Amino acid sequence: MEIQAIIKKSKKTKDLITELNPGDIALIAHKDIDEIAALGLIEKKIKGVINIHQSISGSYPNQGPRMLVEKGILLWDNVSAEIWEKINNEDIMTLTKDHIKNIEFFLGDPLTMDDIGAMLQKAEANFNNVLDGFIENTLSYAKKEKSLVTGNVEIPQVDVKIKNRPVVVLVRGKNYKEDLLAIRSFIKEMKPVLIAVDGGADAFLEHRFKPDIIIGDMDSVSDAGLHSAKELIVHGYVDGRAPGLERLNDLGLNGKVFKAPGTSEDIAMLLAYHYQAEIIVALGTHSNMIDFLEKGRKGMASTFLVRLKIGQKLVDGKGVSILYNSPLKARSLVWLVVGMLLPFLVITFYSPTVQQIVKLFLMRLRYSF
Template sequence: MKLSTRRRPAPALPGLTATARVERRPRTLLSRLRPGDVAVVDHSDLDRATAQSLVDAGVVAVVNAAPMLSGRYPAQGPGLLASHGVLLLDRVGAAAGGVEDGSSVRLHDGVLHLDDGRALEGRLLEAADLEEETTRARLGLASQLETLTHNAAELLRREEELLLHGRGLPTLATSFEGRAAVVAVEGPELAAELALVTPYVREQHPVVIAVHHAADRLVAAGLRPDVVVVDGRSDLEPPRAATLNAAADVVVVVAPGAGHGLTAAVERTGVRAATLSTTATAEDAALLLAKAGESTPVIGVGLHADLEDFLDRDRGGVASTYLTRLALGPRLVDATAVPLLYTGRVRPRHLYVVMLAGLVALLCALAVTPVGQEWATLWGERLSGWVDALTDRLPELSR
């Protein structure tokens, strides 16, 4: 008699095993990520906004061919990933490009094991390592600011007409006259800051300008953007067609001399889009539209606020952001200041409460006067008579 045999299961290997998703630029990779994936990228000094997008996508590890922190400035992305329990392996080198997209990989003790038997060595970053490198990187801020000053001067020479005089901006159907403006940008703080300004938007009806996918976030929160600014130089898909159709104006920002491929893609949704050719970022173009409309104040939602946050972004756009902030001057207000400056309009229920309180106070005052006591006695007798009459008729009504 032949005895059945059962194959023993292979022993579980140590470390983290998951599916690898490979793309040099993290933002291009976002649409393909699924919860539990390992993101394999080549991106030095990962910024906070990109890191938050990776966290939202549910990645369990990020493998970087480049250093997470190069030392030029204190990038905030690696710390954010580590705080959410995402494993970080950097300095893998060019070999990371050999990881097959969709393949199974295992991360253990600073080594990325591939399903074909190869092992790629890198540096497994711990929280203590990140803190130490971030502290050292802060020493490089002075040189970064010096570079920023030079780049800003060059940008001002190229974009003087746009930045200082608003020439080149498209004419919009949206009326800005006598209205404030709210400019919403996709970022880690967008949801929290949007909650702060929502009462203001619903009560004061400012012009709402949303940049790229921030427009979808506003619509999901029950707010309709008046103007949607689409970044035509981004690898991301444009906002949803329903979002674009709900806006009064759509502006596509393109690089000077570049094709208008994304403009055509937007217009295929049935939306007629205007085009703005500039080297400034889409975020800064939205602020310049508010400035050209002479809106006061201009409330920034999701914008970069402090020095490190300001530098922790796409390096090509820092100079334009710096000059745009100067161009707007004191009219630009951060969303976190809105609850301190605006307490809300008086609602009908507030008036009803005040009227009720006044009526109760008046009745109490009358009750202690001879006239009030006489009225109380008179109305008490009438009320007693009505009750007696109703009581007498109850048997007849019950038949």
């Protein structure tokens, strides 16, 4: 095996994904490759990934590496960090199965599905220990951050009318594109307020929807996305710092600051609830331990608190596309047809008129031969 390819590198995988082209090799520093990162790499149709960190550390069963290898993308794992200094961005290199020829650098064999299966098995065995720590962290921070939902947080004014309207909050999480596609008809018919959390704005635009509000750090949304929204709300730190404002200023855009602990998706839902949304449909949101560990968070205090408060209005649409895409089995189709014919058969049996018509038809058929 020998591959010649352009190698592109970045220690922020989500930034690198925007620069990749089909056939490239990605050089990353990504411990526990998550599903969203894997999907981004897969969509770019790259040939391989060189990771200087452990793709599966064993702390939890992350599925990103499995997804990459299943798609035929070579994954060299836990490669010596020395490679970072030996390769410049966009160098053209020739790779064999276990080394880079140009610089005679040893990579080791790429991971196989058997390798990944064994790693995931070890991670599963450690799951309860990690869960215990995650719960402790969540409860501890929930006590410190409860002001987020008890009315002690200043929520910025918005010009978009939210009261008594449905709201869709879109986050770049698992299956977010498929889930958005699944509720496309709902959006067209009900005309909900569309709130994008950072890169969710670009997903709306891909489906020809314009976000009404973008809320977040403003670090993973395109310039086009930022220009498309009616309102921009920067998620700021409790102490008042809001780094996302700098980018908006550079683009000549105005934004309001929402100072609050927690995640941007939490404050997006809190904003919708505060302004009396009829319902809040959440797509791609993070709601379980693995979701948060993939984001590098060791707890989910703010999410726990926000969902505790807004639960009566929240419709979690995460994974709804799986329901819509369930295949119709042949047996189910047969029973559906039988169910449709049954009323007709009953009417035929009991109706004298229909019986006479059937008899006349049979008699005519008999004398025709």
